[in-house]
Amino acid sequence: MEFITKLLAATIAMGTSLTYATLGEIYTEKTGVLNLGMEGTMLMGALAGFATALATGSLYFALLIAMLVGGMMSLIHAFLCVTMRANQVVSGLSITMFGTGLANFLGQRLGPASNNHNLIGTNLPSRFENIAIPFLKDIPVLGAFFDVSILTYALYLIIPFSWWYMYKTKHGLAVRAVGESPKTAAAMGLSVPRLRYLYTVIGGMFAGLGGACLSLSFTPSWNDGMTGGKGWIVIALVIFATWNPGKAVIGTLIFGGITSLQFSLQAAGIKMVIPTQFLAFAPYLITFITLSVMTILNQNKKGAYAAPSALATPFAIDDK
Amino acid sequence: MRLVVEKRDGKSRRMAVIIPMASFIISLVLGAIVLAASRSNPLQAYSAMIDGAFGNARRFQYTIVESLPLLMCGLGVGIAFRLKFWNIGAEGQYVWGAIGITWVMQFWKFLPTPMLLPIGLLIGMVFGAVWAGIPGYLKAQWSVDETLTTLMLNYVAIGLAEYLYINAWKAPFGNMGTPEFPKEAWLPQVWGKVHSGIYIALVLVVLLWFLLYKTRWGFELNMIGKNPRAARYQGVSIKKNIVIAMLLSGAICGLAGSVNTAAIAHRLTKGVDGGYGFTGIIIAWMSGLNPFASILVAIVMAALTTGADALQIAMKLPESMGEVLQGLVLIPLLAGSIFVEHRLVVIRKEAV
Numbered sequence: 001m002e003f004i005t006k007l008l009a010a011t012i013a014m015g016t017s018l019t020y021a022t023l024g025e026i027y028t029e030k031t032g033v034l035n036l037g038m039e040g041t042m043l044m045g046a047l048a049g050f051a052t053a054l055a056t057g058s059l060y061f062a063l064l065i066a067m068l069v070g071g072m073m074s075l076i077h078a079f080l081c082v083t084m085r086a087n088q089v090v091s092g093l094s095i096t097m098f099g100t101g102l103a104n105f106l107g108q109r110l111g112p113a114s115n116n117h118n119l120i121g122t123n124l125p126s127r128f129e130n131i132a133i134p135f136l137k138d139i140p141v142l143g144a145f146f147d148v149s150i151l152t153y154a155l156y157l158i159i160p161f162s163w164w165y166m167y168k169t170k171h172g173l174a175v176r177a178v179g180e181s182p183k184t185a186a187a188m189g190l191s192v193p194r195l196r197y198l199y200t201v202i203g204g205m206f207a208g209l210g211g212a213c214l215s216l217s218f219t220p221s222w223n224d225g226m227t228g229g230k231g232w233i234v235i236a237l238v239i240f241a242t243w244n245p246g247k248a249v250i251g252t253l254i255f256g257g258i259t260s261l262q263f264s265l266q267a268a269g270i271k272m273v274i275p276t277q278f279l280a281f282a283p284y285l286i287t288f289i290t291l292s293v294m295t296i297l298n299q300n301k302k303g304a305y306a307a308p309s310a311l312a313t314p315f316a317i318d319d320k
Numbered sequence: 321m322r323l324v325v326e327k328r329d330g331k332s333r334r335m336a337v338i339i340p341m342a343s344f345i346i347s348l349v350l351g352a353i354v355l356a357a358s359r360s361n362p363l364q365a366y367s368a369m370i371d372g373a374f375g376n377a378r379r380f381q382y383t384i385v386e387s388l389p390l391l392m393c394g395l396g397v398g399i400a401f402r403l404k405f406w407n408i409g410a411e412g413q414y415v416w417g418a419i420g421i422t423w424v425m426q427f428w429k430f431l432p433t434p435m436l437l438p439i440g441l442l443i444g445m446v447f448g449a450v451w452a453g454i455p456g457y458l459k460a461q462w463s464v465d466e467t468l469t470t471l472m473l474n475y476v477a478i479g480l481a482e483y484l485y486i487n488a489w490k491a492p493f494g495n496m497g498t499p500e501f502p503k504e505a506w507l508p509q510v511w512g513k514v515h516s517g518i519y520i521a522l523v524l525v526v527l528l529w530f531l532l533y534k535t536r537w538g539f540e541l542n543m544i545g546k547n548p549r550a551a552r553y554q555g556v557s558i559k560k561n562i563v564i565a566m567l568l569s570g571a572i573c574g575l576a577g578s579v580n581t582a583a584i585a586h587r588l589t590k591g592v593d594g595g596y597g598f599t600g601i602i603i604a605w606m607s608g609l610n611p612f613a614s615i616l617v618a619i620v621m622a623a624l625t626t627g628a629d630a631l632q633i634a635m636k637l638p639e640s641m642g643e644v645l646q647g648l649v650l651i652p653l654l655a656g657s658i659f660v661e662h663r664l665v666v667i668r669k670e671a672v
Contacts, residue, residue, distance in 0.1 A: 034467070036408075036471075040647075076651060079655070080651065080654045080655055084654065084655045084656075084657070084658045085658050085662075086654035086655065086657055086658065087605065087654070087657075089406050089408060089467060089601070090601065090602060090605045090650070090654060091650075091654050093408075093598060093601060093602060094602065094647050094650035094651060094654060095647070097598075097599075097602075097643050097646055097647040097650070098643070098644060098646075098647020098648060098650070098651065099647070100640070100643060101640045101641070101642070101643025101644035101645075101646070101647055102354070102640075102643075102644050102647070104638060104640035104643070105354070105358070105637075105638045105640040105641055105643075105644055106358075107638075108638040108640075109358040109359075109638070224640075229475070232471070232475065235468070235471060236472055239468055275483050275487055277479045277480070277482045277483035277486065277487070278479065278483065280479045280482070281475050281476045281478070281479025281480065284472040284473070284474075284475040284476050284479075285472070285476050287468075287472050288469055288472040288473060288476070291464065291465065291468055291469060291472070292458050292462075292464045292469065295458075295462055295463070295464040295465070296458075296462045296464070299462060307465060307468075311465075312406075312467065316325070
């Protein structure tokens with residue numbers, strides 16, 4: 001029991017960062033823009049958050065800067081893909097390359113002079129600590145949900161809100177229209193470019209926030225490439241959530257759980273039947289199988305199963 | 321008066337030359353700003369990079385060695401891209417190539433040693449082809465989204481390789497990695513550090529150029545990519561061609577992996593997922609899918625990496641500057657790519 005509670009707590013802590021970024025990517029992909037730059041954007045967010053917190057001591061200001069930096073990274077992607085109609089795959093890969101490079105570069109430049117301008121090895125004065133809610137935290141196992149940081153508590157509101165926003169409001173309808181059929185959306189009087197810009201930037205802000213969750217709460221430190229491929233897991237999680245923000249959390253719990261399981265089992269000294277590397281790639285294999293099987297079973301739908309039909313397709317009114 | 325982007329009748333050859341050059345200059349200026357902002361002299365940094373990439377024979381050799389896997393992965397994914405098939409699984413196919421040759425070297429002891437290298441390279445190709453063929457078949461048969469499937473399969477391949485060199489195939493001594501390949505089965509060096517993989521890569525360039533520009537099959541691939549409906553009316557099988565193109569694409573990326581493993585690490589070990597597959601995608605795109613242009617692009621991208629390594633030694637600057645510059649070259653290039661097929665038109669306000 002104790003083991004399961006600990007595992008769940010670790011899963012939630014790791015899942016928080018993933019969930020923010022996944023929500024961001026869902027918003028972006030829902031409008032038909034595929035952003036493969038999440039890894040670079042998250043890393044820039046992690047760096048910006050950490051550097052700001054170190055310089056100003058304010059964690060909330062650090063979150064704000066992380067979001068702004070994440071938004072800026074995605075603004076580049078939006079400019080390239082929407083205004084310049086560039087290839088979304090290549091643009092996303094460039095954002096990841098540029099963002100990873102710049103974050104690692106700045107990480108060795110923005111630190112205190114006493115540490116040779118290096119951020120690696122410096123410690124934050126404070127971090128987002130877990131806040132336990134009396135009584136609720138004592139519920140067996142599920143109590144783990146009520147002994148988390150403010151970043152996770154915020155998600156308890158953001159996830160249902162995102163679902164409601166996407167499926168129950170006219171803004172959500174506009175988002176889905178632009179992603180499913182930009183031509184119809186344009187005919188309805190919606191500005192396809194404006195919406196794609198808006199939600200790509202919002203997606204980047206979420207990714208920046210997700211990155212900051214790592215450097216300000218989960219592992220409060222800065223390290224080269226500290227996102228360690230989480231930006232790619234996010235792409236898998238979006239598929240797993242069938243592009244539904246309400247379901248984002250299911251995937252993050254399963255995937256975060258699998259990752260935490262590796263560490264928990266190691267820490268508990270339990271000899272594993274399944275090698276850790278298999279656990280590491282299991283999320284990707286599960287996503288691959290899910291996507292393939294669901295697409296095969298839903299042959300009457302155009303495009304990938306549950307994916308926005310116009311995903312990764314540039315849009316221009318004059319295109320025939 | 322307003323600005324409108326209008327489609328050109330054809331591709332502008334002038335723009336196809338001006339834009340990459342302008343992008344390169346813009347990226348150098350942007351990079352200079354980053355360098356200056358981090359208290360370094362940009363001119364000094366750039367000359368250190370050029371010196372580090374091309375300064376003497378040994379450095380130039382390193383740059384060439386670094387460019388070979390990039391070139392081969394770029395050629396590989398370029399074939400699939402002709403069909404508008406987004407194979408972003410080059411990284412995984414490359415890793416399978418490395419796994420393939422390691423398998424032969426370690427377990428096919430019944431073969432005479434001189435046979436290990438050619439058979440190993442071949443098995444690497446087969447593994448890469450199969451790994452690419454799976455998403456290819458899924459796409460052709462059921463239109464399963466290839467961008468997402470190929471991406472996911474990368475991480476399965478990387479995880480599997482890690483399992484092999486950490487657990488199953490680990491050498492009895494030493495920390496990580498499989499036993500070293502027999503010396504006679506290494507890919508021989510031909511000029512200092514440059515190994516004979518350079519011949520394989522150059523032969524591939526010529527072969528692919530011939531295949532894509534001079535044969536009926538190349539013509540069919542182009543047609544499917546540009547106008548699938550017309551291709552179907554002509555009786556070209558799109559399904560069959562997607563699978564064939566993906567098999568070939570994966571085989572070449574796999575070959576890149578087995579060549580590099582036989583030439584450099586001589587065993588399966590940490591660092592096999594070096595990102596060559598991902599950069600290869602960018603190489604293919606930057607070269608406009610032209611095999612000969614890929615050579616130049618691969619050398620430039622490799623020089624940014626080797627140059628940045630020198631930057632770290634010469635000026636104590638983080639080597640990640642290489643990635644920053646690679647990204648900075650791409651951003652203006654992506655932005656400018658629209659002007660090859662489109663032009664800006666000024667429309668004066670019409671009378672109502």
